Amino acid sequence: MTKGLTLTPTRRSVLAGMGAATAASFFPGYTNAQSSEPIRLGFQLHRTGIGAAYGRWYERTATAALARMNAAGGIGGRPVEILFEDDGTDPARGAEVFGKLATQSNCDLVFGALFSHVVIGTAPRAAELKVPYLVCSEGHHVASGMLNRWTLQPGITDVKSQVQAMAPFVTSNLGKKVTMIFPDFAFGHDHRDYFTAACAAQGGEVIAQIAIPPTETSFTRYFPQIPAETEVIYHVMVGPAVLTFVKELGEFYGSGARPQLFGFIDSLEAVDINSSGLEFLDGSHFWEAHPRYKQADASDAETAYRAAVGVDDNGASASDAADVATYSHMFSVWETLSVIKAGMEAAGYTGAADRQKLVEAIEAMTGFDEGEDHPQGAKTFNGKTHQAFGIQNITKVEGGKLVVAHKTSVEDGMYPDEVDYTSQSF
Amino acid sequence: MGFGPLLLLAILEGAVTAAVLALTAVGLSLTFGIMRVVNVAHGEFFMLGAVLAWFVSQWFPDAPLLAFLLAMVVCPLVVAGVAVLADVLILKRLHYEPEATIVATIGLLYIFQQAALSFFGPNARPVAPPFNFRVQLPWFGYSGYKLFVILAAGVLLLLVWLLITRTKIGLVMRATQIDRTTAKAFGINVDRVYAMTFGIGAGLAAIAAVLVVPIQQAHYLMGGDPLLLSFIVVILGGLGSLRGTLIAALLIGLLDGLLSTAFFFPPTFAKIVATLLVALVLVFRPEGLFGRRTA
Numbered sequence: 001m002t003k004g005l006t007l008t009p010t011r012r013s014v015l016a017g018m019g020a021a022t023a024a025s026f027f028p029g030y031t032n033a034q035s036s037e038p039i040r041l042g043f044q045l046h047r048t049g050i051g052a053a054y055g056r057w058y059e060r061t062a063t064a065a066l067a068r069m070n071a072a073g074g075i076g077g078r079p080v081e082i083l084f085e086d087d088g089t090d091p092a093r094g095a096e097v098f099g100k101l102a103t104q105s106n107c108d109l110v111f112g113a114l115f116s117h118v119v120i121g122t123a124p125r126a127a128e129l130k131v132p133y134l135v136c137s138e139g140h141h142v143a144s145g146m147l148n149r150w151t152l153q154p155g156i157t158d159v160k161s162q163v164q165a166m167a168p169f170v171t172s173n174l175g176k177k178v179t180m181i182f183p184d185f186a187f188g189h190d191h192r193d194y195f196t197a198a199c200a201a202q203g204g205e206v207i208a209q210i211a212i213p214p215t216e217t218s219f220t221r222y223f224p225q226i227p228a229e230t231e232v233i234y235h236v237m238v239g240p241a242v243l244t245f246v247k248e249l250g251e252f253y254g255s256g257a258r259p260q261l262f263g264f265i266d267s268l269e270a271v272d273i274n275s276s277g278l279e280f281l282d283g284s285h286f287w288e289a290h291p292r293y294k295q296a297d298a299s300d301a302e303t304a305y306r307a308a309v310g311v312d313d314n315g316a317s318a319s320d321a322a323d324v325a326t327y328s329h330m331f332s333v334w335e336t337l338s339v340i341k342a343g344m345e346a347a348g349y350t351g352a353a354d355r356q357k358l359v360e361a362i363e364a365m366t367g368f369d370e371g372e373d374h375p376q377g378a379k380t381f382n383g384k385t386h387q388a389f390g391i392q393n394i395t396k397v398e399g400g401k402l403v404v405a406h407k408t409s410v411e412d413g414m415y416p417d418e419v420d421y422t423s424q425s426f
Numbered sequence: 427m428g429f430g431p432l433l434l435l436a437i438l439e440g441a442v443t444a445a446v447l448a449l450t451a452v453g454l455s456l457t458f459g460i461m462r463v464v465n466v467a468h469g470e471f472f473m474l475g476a477v478l479a480w481f482v483s484q485w486f487p488d489a490p491l492l493a494f495l496l497a498m499v500v501c502p503l504v505v506a507g508v509a510v511l512a513d514v515l516i517l518k519r520l521h522y523e524p525e526a527t528i529v530a531t532i533g534l535l536y537i538f539q540q541a542a543l544s545f546f547g548p549n550a551r552p553v554a555p556p557f558n559f560r561v562q563l564p565w566f567g568y569s570g571y572k573l574f575v576i577l578a579a580g581v582l583l584l585l586v587w588l589l590i591t592r593t594k595i596g597l598v599m600r601a602t603q604i605d606r607t608t609a610k611a612f613g614i615n616v617d618r619v620y621a622m623t624f625g626i627g628a629g630l631a632a633i634a635a636v637l638v639v640p641i642q643q644a645h646y647l648m649g650g651d652p653l654l655l656s657f658i659v660v661i662l663g664g665l666g667s668l669r670g671t672l673i674a675a676l677l678i679g680l681l682d683g684l685l686s687t688a689f690f691f692p693p694t695f696a697k698i699v700a701t702l703l704v705a706l707v708l709v710f711r712p713e714g715l716f717g718r719r720t721a
Contacts, residue, residue, distance in 0.1 A: 048548040052547075211692075213693075213694070216693070217651075218439075218641070218642065220435070220439055221435075221436075221687040223566075224435060224687060224688075228427065240643065240645050241550060241642070243550075243552050243643065244552075244641070244642060248569075251560060251568065251569045252567060254566065255560075255562055255567065256562065256567065276558060
C-alpha cells in the first residue's frame with residue numbers, strides 16, 4: 001500500500017479512478033451493503049436444459065416461500081430478496097452463475113441447485129469465493145466428503161440414505177433379483193452404487209445395471225438388456241424424455257408378463273401418471289419423498305404448503321391441471337429457505353462478513369421438527385456431514401393415484417459418517 | 427430374449443432411425459447437392475417441425491388423428507416458408523459463398539433455437555400419437571405407430587424421388603445441380619430454384635420431425651442429433667447423391683440399431699463408429715460411396 005501512496009498519479013490512473021467512481025454512483029447497490037438493506041439470496045436455477053421441469057417448480061416454490069417469509073417479517077427483521085439466475089442445467093454455466101450471483105449481485109449465499117453434475121461443478125467455486133452454497137440435490141456427494149465446508153444439504157435426504165431405507169421393502173415385497181435402470185451421471189451412479197450395496201445387505205441381488213445418458217430420447221434399445229430372470233425393475237430416469245422412457249417400457253412388455261416395477265418418481269416428475277400409454281403402471285410402486293397426491297392423513301402444514309405453492313390435491317398446478325409439479329423434490333427449496341432463516345437468525349447475521357458464522361450456525365443444528373417450515377416431515381441434521389435425513393414414502397399406483405403403502409423412519413436411512421467437514425478450515 | 431427376437435427388435439429400431447434419418451438427410455443432401463450450401467441450421471428446421479406439431483396438437487387436444495394429419499401438411503409448409511425467407515433475405519445476398527453461408531446458417535441455428543426457447547419454452551412436450559396400437563409379439567411388444575413411421579417415411583421418400591426424376595421441377599433442379607451457369611443460359615430462374623430447394627430441404631426435415639415427435643417429444647434442443655447424423659449420412663452417401671443418401675441412411679440406422687440393441691453397445695458407440703466410417707470414406711473415397719468423381 002505504501003508503495004502505491006508514494007507514486008505520482010498518472011493521467012490514465014486518474015481517469016480510471018474517475019470512471020470507476022462514476023460507475024459506482026450509477027449502481028449504488030453494488031458499492032456497499034448496509035444492515036437495513038434486504039438480505040439477497042442467489043438462486044442457481046435450472047430454468048433451461050435437462051432440468052427445466054424442476055426449475056419451473058423450484059422457482060415457484062422459492063417465490064411462495066419467500067412471500068411467506070417476508071410476510072412474517074423476513075430474516076432478523078430484514079426483508080429478503082431472491083435473485084434467480086439460469087444455469088442451463090450445465091456444470092460450467094453453474095459455476096459462472098455462482099460467481100455472478102456471489103460477486104456481481106452481492107448475494108449473501110447461493111442455494112437451489114438440484115442436478116448433481118451442476119452441484120459438483122459449482123461447489124469448488126463456493127469454497128474459492130467463501131460463499132455458502134446450500135444445495136437441494138439428493139446426491140451423496142455432500143455427505144461423502146467430496147465437496148467442501150461451504151456446501152451444505154439441509155433440505156433433502158441424500159440418495160444413499162433413501163435407497164438404504166427402501167431396499168428392505170423392495171427385497172421383501174417385490175423380489176430379490178433386481179435390474180437397475182439409471183441415468184448415466186453422478187446422481188444415477190449414487191443409485192447404482194448404494195442401492196446395489198443396500199440390496200445385497202438385504203439378501204437381494206442386482207443382476208443387471210443399465211446406464212442411460214440423461215439426454216437420451218429413445219429407450220427401447222436398452223430394454224433387451226433386462227435379463228429374463230429379473231423379478232424387479234428398479235428405474236430412475238431424469239431429463240426431458242422421462243415420459244418417453246416410461247411409455248416405451250410399457251410398450252416393450254406390452255400385455256405380456258413383466259417383472260415388478262419399482263421406480264423413483266424422478267422417472268415421472270412433472271408427468272401425469274394418467275398419460276395415455278402409462279396404464280401398465282397400475283399396481284407398480286414408486287419412491288416419493290413427498291407424496292404427489294394429497295394423502296388422507298395429510299397434516300395441516302402439508303395442506304398449507306400445498307396451497308402456498310399452488311398445487312392441487314392431484315399434484316398439479318392449481319391453475320392448470322396439465323402442469324404437474326415436481327412435488328417430491330421441490331419441498332427441499334422451501335425447507336432450505338427455512339434453514340437459511342433459522343441459521344442467519346442464530347448467527348446474528350448482518351452481512352457478507354458473517355458468512356462463516358452462518359455455516360457454523362447451520363452445522364450446529366441437529367434436526368428440524370415437522371411443521372410449516374418443514375412440511376415434508378421431521379428431519380435429523382448431521383452438522384459434520386452437512387446432510388439432512390428424513391422419512392421416505394413408498395407409494396403404489398391405485399386407481400390413477402399414488403397412495404402411500406409404506407413410510408420409512410429417519411433411522412432406516414442413517415449410516416456412519418464418512419466425513420467431518422467441521423474439522424476442515426474455511 | 428433369444429438372439430432371433432433380439433435381432434428383430436434391433437432391425438425394427440434401426441429401421442425407425444433409418445426412416446427418419448433418410449427423410450432428414452435427403453433434405454440436407456438436396457440443399458448441398460443443388461445449392462452447394464452447407465446448412466448448419468438443418469437440425470433446427472427439424473426442431474421447428476416438431477415444435478409446430480406440438481402447437482397444432484394443442485388446437486385439437488381431443489382429436490390426435492386430425493391434429494397429426496393437419497401437422498403433416500401445415501408444419502412442412504410453414505417451415506419451408508421460413509426457409510425460403512432465409513434463402514431470399516440472407517443466403518442469396520451472400521451470393522451462396524461457402525464460408526459466408528456456413529456462418530450465416532450457424533447464426534440461423536441460434537436464432538431458431540432461441541426463438542423456440544422463447545415461444546415454446548424449455549420443457550419437453552409430448553404430442554399424442556395419431557393412434558395407440560400395439561403389436562404384441564411373443565417376445566416383446568412394439569409400438570404400431572413406429573411401424574407406421576417406417577411405412578410413411580418410405581412413401582414420402584418415394585414421392586421425393588418421383589419429384590426429382592419425373593417432374594419438370596425435378597428436371598430444373600437437376601439441371602441447376604449439374605451446371606448452374608448453363609442452366610441460367612437456358613432461361614432457368616436459378617434464384618427461384620435455389621429458394622425452392624432450400625424450402626423443400628427444410629420441409630423434409632420438418633415432416634420427419636412431425637413423424638417422430640409422437641415417439642420423442644418436442645424440445646428446443648432436439649436439432650443436434652439429426653444434424654450430426656444427416657451430415658454423416660450425406661458425406662457417406664456422396665454429396666448430392668439421392669440414392670447414396672438413402673443407402674447410407676439405411677446403413678447408419680441399422681448400424682445404430684444393431685450395435686446398441688442387439689450387441690448392447692452404448693448408443694454413443696454407434697455414433698463413434700458412424701463418425702469413424704465418415705473419416706475412412708473421406709480418406710479413401712472422398713466423393714462418398716455413391717458420389718461422382720469430380721476429378
